[in-house]
Amino acid sequence: MSEHGTLPADVADLLSAILAALDIPLPAVEDGNDRKHYRLLARRTTDVHVALSALLAHPEHPDLRDDAAYIRDCTAEHPVTYAPFFPDRAGAEG
Template sequence: MSERTEAHVALLDAIVAALDLPLPSIAAADERDYYRLLERRALAVRIALEANRVVSRDPRLAADMIRTRTAEEPVTYTPFKDERDGGAR
């Protein structure tokens, strides 16, 4: 795989990681926090992609920016636990 292709794969991996949130518990506050976090992370991804498109066009920079923003916005709500399958989402 070429370096350019690997950089684009890393960018796609960063996007998926940013938007792959565990489902919230059934508590209203957890559901509200889930949607707020998803909205903030989606906005961060959009900003990183747009800035990268306009300024550098280097997918590695966008991937790093997305990973940094994702780390700054951790999951703080209680994830859903399905008792039927051992708690997996």
Template sequence: MTECVPLPADVADLLTAVVEALDLPIPSIETVDERKHYRLLEYRTMHARIALQCLLRHRDHPDLADDAAYIRRCTAEHQVNYTPYDSDWTKGEG
């Protein structure tokens, strides 16, 4: 049986940054909101991919904290710019 080893803090921080960047609210049913959601997800995914590709290309000198900071900067620069879907089911989400 494989022994479970906790994730190092810097790995967990990088993964958290990726999840936070890609965790977007569902857009309203308006076409313009769906398009904005798609473009925002596309932008954030691109930057997460760039950070992860750089990490994989420079395996001998990883800087996970810098990669996580890069993802967070890109995420902060591109906030949700559309109307999220609103229903009784989603009202409890924050």
């Protein structure tokens, strides 16, 4: 049996940045929101791909905090611009 410790802080920071980039709300059903959702998810996926590809291409110089900052910067540059889906809560309450 192997011992498991906590993730190193820089690894947890990178994973948190990746999760924040890819965890976007579902789009509302109005016209155009699904396309905007898809384009945003594709853009953010590309940003994460670039960061991870660079990290793997240069494993001798890992700087996970810089990679996490890059992903966060890209995420901030591409915010959610579509109307998110909000389920009808009236049916669940009544």
